[in-house]
Amino acid sequence: MWKCRNCSAELMFEEVEPDGDAHGLHFICHECGHRNKLINIGKSDEPLKLPQPDD
DSSP states (O other): OEEOTTTOOEEOGGGSOOEEETTEEEEEOTTTOOEEEOOOOSOTTSOOOOOOOOO
């Protein structure tokens, strides 16, 4: 589960689509539209592992 840093909505992984752009990995909150940062901690030969950073 991910939590929006703006409105505190708790979103199941299946509810949002992670995306990447020039600014990095993120998801957009369906409740308020806020862009929330994600990081990839997976290895290059593994599927993505996308936790939210603590900041």
